[in-house]
Each structure stands twice: as C-alpha cells, then as structure tokens.
Amino acid sequence: MSTDWTTLWASRTRNIRASAIRELLKLTARPEVISFAGGLPATETLPIQAITEACARILSTCPEKALQYGPTEGHLPLREQIAARYIKNCVPVTPDNLVITTGSQQGLDLVGRTLIDHGDLIVTEAPTYVGALQAWRPCSPVFIDLPVDHDGMPVERIDLGLPIQFVYVLPNFQNPSGVSLSLERRHQLVEMAHRHRFIIVEDDPYRALRYSGEDLPALVEIEAQMLGSKWDTHGRVIHLGTLSKVMAPGLRIGWILAPSTAVRMFVLAKQGADLHSSTLTQFIAETLMRDGTMEANYPFLLKVYRERRDTMLEALHEDLSDHASWTHPEGGLFIWLTAPGLHTQQLFTKAVERNVAFVPGTNFFANGGGDETMRLNFSCMPPERIREGIERLGHIIIQAQAEAPVKSS
Ligand SMILES: Cc1ncc(COP(=O)(O)O)c(C=O)c1O
Incomplete structure (x- = not known):
C-alpha cells in the first residue's frame, strides 16, 4: 500500500507553500527567455578570483580549522x-x-x-x-x-x-x-x-x-x-x-x-x-x-547595476509610458510595474511563450491583491537584452489591455 503522506504531516507543515517564484523560475530557464523574474546578482559581478585565492590560502594554511x-x-x-x-x-x-x-x-x-x-x-x-x-x-x-x-x-x-x-x-x-x-x-x-x-x-x-x-x-x-x-x-x-x-x-x-x-x-x-x-x-x-576585496568590488557592482536600472527605466518610458506606471528605485535589484486592467498572473504564461518573464505581483502579498502588478529584476541581463525584453513585454501588455474587458463603472 502506498504511503499517504497527507495524513502524516504535522499541522504546521500543512501551511507550507511552494515558493511560487522558484516554480516560475523553472519555466523561465530556457536560454531564449529574457527573464526579469529572478533576483540574482549578475554572475559577472561575483569576485570569483578573490574567492578562489582565499579558499586556496585557507586550505593550505588552516584546513584543520576551516573544515x-x-x-x-x-x-x-x-x-x-x-x-x-x-x-x-x-x-x-x-x-x-x-x-x-x-x-x-x-x-x-x-x-x-x-x-x-x-x-x-x-x-x-x-x-x-x-x-x-x-x-x-x-x-x-x-x-x-x-x-x-x-x-x-x-x-x-x-x-x-x-x-x-x-x-x-x-x-x-x-x-x-x-x-x-x-x-x-x-x-x-x-x-x-x-x-x-x-x-x-x-x-x-x-x-x-x-x-x-x-x-x-x-x-x-x-x-x-x-x-x-x-x-x-x-x-x-x-x-x-x-x-x-x-x-x-x-x-x-x-x-x-x-x-x-x-x-x-x-x-x-x-x-x-x-x-x-x-x-x-x-x-x-x-x-x-x-x-578589503569586498568593498573594493562595490564601485564595479554599482556601475553595472546603475546602468541596468537606467536602461530598464528608459526602455519602460519608451515602450509603456501611456499604459503602465512603475517605481523609480534609487538602488536594489527591482522595479515594480502596475498595468491597469491586467491580470499579470494570467499574462505570465503568454509572456513566457513569447520568451520574456516577470514575477506576477500577487505572490508578494500576505493577504492577496496586486493582480495588476509585476516585479521586474534588472540586475541579471545586459542592457541590450533589457531593451529587447521590455519591448517584448510592452507589446504583450498593450495587446492584453486592448483585449481586456472594459470595466463598467
Ligand atoms: C528582502 C530579502 N531578505 C532576505 C533574502 C534572503 O537572502 P539570503 O538568504 O541569500 O541572504 C532576500 C533574497 O533575495 C531578500 O530579498
């Protein structure tokens, strides 16, 4: 007889939910998808060489402590x-x-x-x-x-x-x-x-x-x-x-x-x-x-991310000015977009089919809401891919708004 785990979990375990974002990320892993869905640092900003050297030094000088x-x-x-x-x-x-x-x-x-x-x-x-x-x-x-x-x-x-x-x-x-x-x-x-x-x-x-x-x-x-x-x-x-x-x-x-x-x-x-x-x-x-390696890397990190943030803000301005509003963050990794009339959770599948991805905003609300919102990450894509991705997203949003039923007042 197969084991019925649903009867075995503790009551607190029943409140555990899969991270919607981690599930979405699986769908956006194809290389042709321009994904604004993740929240990762850009790989090229990682201090790989410094970490490699530090690791080698630690393992040659004090392995008995470090391991x-x-x-x-x-x-x-x-x-x-x-x-x-x-x-x-x-x-x-x-x-x-x-x-x-x-x-x-x-x-x-x-x-x-x-x-x-x-x-x-x-x-x-x-x-x-x-x-x-x-x-x-x-x-x-x-x-x-x-x-x-x-x-x-x-x-x-x-x-x-x-x-x-x-x-x-x-x-x-x-x-x-x-x-x-x-x-x-x-x-x-x-x-x-x-x-x-x-x-x-x-x-x-x-x-x-x-x-x-x-x-x-x-x-x-x-x-x-x-x-x-x-x-x-x-x-x-x-x-x-x-x-x-x-x-x-x-x-x-x-x-x-x-x-x-x-x-x-x-x-x-x-x-x-x-x-x-x-x-x-x-x-x-x-x-x-x-x-000092960590702080010495900051200017590079900031340069890369500042350029990507600015590129995304400019692209949004060019492609979506009349159709959506968005935040203008002074830092971090994310822009928050609100597109009236849309259900971004439903739009997600269509967007991934057209090789662009975001995280539907409703995932970030403790008590529901945020249907018309989405999170856009700008740190992981080079500027030209950001421009291309926002253009694709712009078409999808504008088309969906045109097709959306008009709300009666
Ligand atoms: C607000 C916030 N808190 C916590 C975390 C978890 O970060 P980590 O566990 O990698 O330190 C993140 C990661 O994205 C975050 O955005």
Missing part, C-alpha cells in the same frame, strides 16, 4: 569584521550581538521559530518579501499588511491599539517594489516600537546597492543613537544582514544583529537547525572583508 565544526554563533573573526562596520555607524555592537546565519533567509526562519506563536499579529508591507511569508506561514501568524507608497511602509497607519508582535520592514529598495522607507518614517517607527513595545524586524540586504540619492541610517542605527549605552538591554530592533548581494549568494553568509539576550535565543534555535553555518565559507567571507 572542522565551528561555534553556532559563527566564526569570531567574521563577527568582528561585521561588528566593525556597524560600530562605524555608531551601533555599540560586540560579537555577542551577532549570530552568523545560513543566508538571511535562515535569520527569517529563526525569527519565526523564536518569536511567532499561532495567531500573533505581524505587520508587513504590501507587497513584501515572499521568502519571509514562506518562512513564517507555518507558524500561523495573522499578517496585517500595509500598502507601501513612495516613502515605503505608511507607519502612521499601524494600528497601535492592537497587540502587535513585530513589524517586518525592508527599509532600503524593498524587494519587490524598490521603494525605501523615508528618514522621517524610520524615526517614527523606532519611536513607536518603544512607546508601544513591539519589535521591529529590519531586513536589509540591499543598502550597499545604492545608485542615486543619499544613504539613510538603518533602523538599528537610529535606535542605537536614541538609546546610547542602553542599546544592548533596551533595544527592540532585530536587524538582518547578508553578503548575498554584495559578495556571493552561494557562500550563504548572513547574520542577525540584535541585543545579546535575543541573540542567545537565536543561537539555541540555530543549534537545532544546522549546528552552525559553513565554516569554510565563513573563513572565505572573513578574508574578503578583512583584506
């Missing part, structure tokens, strides 16, 4: 390197405030395991990062989603009468919309968290990828400035970082920065998940941070 089990908290010199970058921005971080995670995706998972009970209220942006929804849905929270505007999450609309467990926010060039939280709202959110005693989960993979405008302080920096030496005992911001977008996602190095009491619990939860993140890749990452 051995390591502490759950993470490799101390790596935590020191990461801490130094926050200390520069006036956050009084010690290595005890950091746990290295297997990508910041694991940070999200650990936040879910340690902080979410069934029915807890979590405020998110709408749209928001789909990987967070995927990590937290098994814990059965109630998501309260607030539609983002040009200045990110409208924090003034958070219902302070509710017992909020945490607010999840992507302050810089949000995935998927590309918008950033304004400075004023950053201050407002930190003050609200302290006055009304909720936690902020700040997910910040993109800050270094800024192509225009001024760098804005992280929420954890604003909080540290407010609390001074009391930050470690009074802090309420859990900040997630990663090297995936500025070094290499395959290293799977991320971190949680938080008050040390919270970090201790994340460490215990991580012990049960994977004991520790890869020792070898932590050694490699530490080398590239210590010898």
Whole structure:
C-alpha cells in the first residue's frame, strides 16, 4: 500500500507553500527567455578570483580549522569584521550581538521559530518579501499588511491599539517594489516600537546597492543613537544582514544583529537547525572583508547595476509610458510595474511563450491583491537584452489591455 503522506504531516507543515517564484523560475530557464523574474546578482559581478585565492590560502594554511565544526554563533573573526562596520555607524555592537546565519533567509526562519506563536499579529508591507511569508506561514501568524507608497511602509497607519508582535520592514529598495522607507518614517517607527513595545524586524540586504540619492541610517542605527549605552538591554530592533548581494549568494553568509539576550535565543534555535553555518565559507567571507576585496568590488557592482536600472527605466518610458506606471528605485535589484486592467498572473504564461518573464505581483502579498502588478529584476541581463525584453513585454501588455474587458463603472 502506498504511503499517504497527507495524513502524516504535522499541522504546521500543512501551511507550507511552494515558493511560487522558484516554480516560475523553472519555466523561465530556457536560454531564449529574457527573464526579469529572478533576483540574482549578475554572475559577472561575483569576485570569483578573490574567492578562489582565499579558499586556496585557507586550505593550505588552516584546513584543520576551516573544515572542522565551528561555534553556532559563527566564526569570531567574521563577527568582528561585521561588528566593525556597524560600530562605524555608531551601533555599540560586540560579537555577542551577532549570530552568523545560513543566508538571511535562515535569520527569517529563526525569527519565526523564536518569536511567532499561532495567531500573533505581524505587520508587513504590501507587497513584501515572499521568502519571509514562506518562512513564517507555518507558524500561523495573522499578517496585517500595509500598502507601501513612495516613502515605503505608511507607519502612521499601524494600528497601535492592537497587540502587535513585530513589524517586518525592508527599509532600503524593498524587494519587490524598490521603494525605501523615508528618514522621517524610520524615526517614527523606532519611536513607536518603544512607546508601544513591539519589535521591529529590519531586513536589509540591499543598502550597499545604492545608485542615486543619499544613504539613510538603518533602523538599528537610529535606535542605537536614541538609546546610547542602553542599546544592548533596551533595544527592540532585530536587524538582518547578508553578503548575498554584495559578495556571493552561494557562500550563504548572513547574520542577525540584535541585543545579546535575543541573540542567545537565536543561537539555541540555530543549534537545532544546522549546528552552525559553513565554516569554510565563513573563513572565505572573513578574508574578503578583512583584506578589503569586498568593498573594493562595490564601485564595479554599482556601475553595472546603475546602468541596468537606467536602461530598464528608459526602455519602460519608451515602450509603456501611456499604459503602465512603475517605481523609480534609487538602488536594489527591482522595479515594480502596475498595468491597469491586467491580470499579470494570467499574462505570465503568454509572456513566457513569447520568451520574456516577470514575477506576477500577487505572490508578494500576505493577504492577496496586486493582480495588476509585476516585479521586474534588472540586475541579471545586459542592457541590450533589457531593451529587447521590455519591448517584448510592452507589446504583450498593450495587446492584453486592448483585449481586456472594459470595466463598467
Ligand atoms: C528582502 C530579502 N531578505 C532576505 C533574502 C534572503 O537572502 P539570503 O538568504 O541569500 O541572504 C532576500 C533574497 O533575495 C531578500 O530579498
């Protein structure tokens, strides 16, 4: 008799959903498809040679350490390197405030395991990062989603009468919309968290990828400035970082920065998940941070991505001005397009048949919506392919709008 797994899964497992994006990406893998669907760094920006050399050096000088089990908290010199970058921005971080995670995706998972009970209220942006929804849905929270505007999450609309467990926010060039939280709202959110005693989960993979405008302080920096030496005992911001977008996602190095009491619990939860993140890749990452290779690669990274962002914005302007609107991100990897009258989920199959792909926006909403929206990634394609892809997409959108039933008022 075949095994009926559906009767065996734990109740929390039934809330696990396949990542729609990972499923879509399988359909867009044909080389003739111009895909704006992924969210990957451009392969040509990866510091391949530096990683190869660092790896060879590590394996010839300290293989017995780099290939051995390591502490759950993470490799101390790596935590020191990461801490130094926050200390520069006036956050009084010690290595005890950091746990290295297997990508910041694991940070999200650990936040879910340690902080979410069934029915807890979590405020998110709408749209928001789909990987967070995927990590937290098994814990059965109630998501309260607030539609983002040009200045990110409208924090003034958070219902302070509710017992909020945490607010999840992507302050810089949000995935998927590309918008950033304004400075004023950053201050407002930190003050609200302290006055009304909720936690902020700040997910910040993109800050270094800024192509225009001024760098804005992280929420954890604003909080540290407010609390001074009391930050470690009074802090309420859990900040997630990663090297995936500025070094290499395959290293799977991320971190949680938080008050040390919270970090201790994340460490215990991580012990049960994977004991520790890869020792070898932590050694490699530490080398590239210590010898300056990581930051030396930033100007190249920014040049490549700035050109691609500008190309996509220009192409959209040329091909879709009268038919759609879109965000103008100052950084990150994504543009968010809204095309009135369309159902982008339905349009997806037609687009892939015509060899262009995007992610339908509805995937990024905790409670549904976003039918007329799509996420466009600009980092993975060279400018000429971006132009060609947007032209194809433009034809498809314009044709679909012409065929769409007119809504009666
Ligand atoms: C907002 C956000 N958080 C977390 C992640 C996970 O990144 P990683 O696990 O590679 O660090 C991503 C990846 O795209 C992201 O966009």
